Amino acid sequence: MRVVIVGAGDVGSSVAASLAGDHEVMVIDLDSERVDTLTYSLDVLAVEGDGASVKTLREAGIDDADLLIACTDDDETNIVSCGTAKTISDAFTIARIRNTKFLDTWSQSEGALGIDLMVGTNLLAAQSIVRVIGLPGAEDVDRFADGLIQMAEFRITDETPVTGMSVAEADTFDSLTFAAIIRDDEVVIPSGDTCLQTGDDVVVIGSPGSISDFAQTIEPDVDGVSDVLIVGGNEIGLEVARLLGEKGIPNRLVDPDPERARYLAETLPKTTVLQNDPTDQEFLLREHIGDVDIAIATLDSDERNLLSALLSKRLGAARSIAVVEDGDYSDLFEAVGVDVAVNPREAIAEEITRFTREQHAENVAIIEHDRAEVIEVEVDRGSVLLDRPISQSIRDLPDGVVIGAISRDGTYVIPRGDTVIERDDHIVVFAAQEIVEETMEAI
16 A cells, blocks of 8 residues: 555654555654654655645655555644545545544544544543453453453563463463563563563463453452542543443542533543542542552643652552653653553554554554564465464464464364364464564465
């Protein structure tokens, strides 16, 4: 495909990197430094200019483009870019949107505003947070094959019961695959003899039941989530509270603004809304922060979210989750004590990447800031895996590919060496970023 991307920030750069191997990619941005950086670092072309301008879009080749992705940080710019592109081309348009009011309007009539697909940043970030909440100890969670298969990432610490065990010793579950270990920025494909070490991030793929059992092994003292405190009533905080309410998980939301707190109370009937300074220690202690299972910081700055999450942990909250807008800070947040840092830009880049690969992949999860991917693929007659035992067909895939799970006619199939993959099976594979494209071509 010929793809035009408007916006060369974190989202646009990530999407461009994921598409550049297979497609002709052109990126538009007003910032000349970003344009120069992309030109030299990726196999893409870049244009300095306004993505909402007909002149700039034509310079980027919109007339012949198959796809336009508008993913700047400004909703209006993204909407206008898509609408403008529609007036002069037949490109399929995707817009990244933060404000849910635009998402609500578009959902009433898909294709409105000249946008074929609208992707909501705040909603996706909230969904990522809620998935993590449902699995104690997990840093990242994703679903595949309509929920039949799950992927999760866990951090191994000094206190983790499986620390020092080999994979063979730790794997006591019916349908679980230890797909990879992220260790010191290196992707390790484990064997049965590989030992789990402090600091490892372990990626497992399996049935939801086995993933849940493994989570219980990682966090044996956590029986479930019965008390969630959300600090900050912005759009992400609101969506988290709404999703938790739908799941029947008790939650409280704190916001310092009286008018916003009143609006939240009217909008969220299943959430207890409190109006107060969320960094007031006396208030938090009165609200029994020490009994909270998870504290979620969704304030309007990374600095305040870091402060809130660390304060909640210091006052006794069992786990903390913080929204971090600057992707460069994600590792820092977790290094200084935040249990999970959720980057909305990463969530949106993952969703756009998944959609653009839809002709080959049913679903995509990006691991550790683009170090690897977990991909769901439907096997067709052109696949090297078809009608062959995995022990044979795996040799035709790049070294380091792991087949983590199989879905067949709505049934979970445990992948073993003698398992024969059939046409229309859905397989979930792990691959380091550098071999993703080669893997997709083979499968």
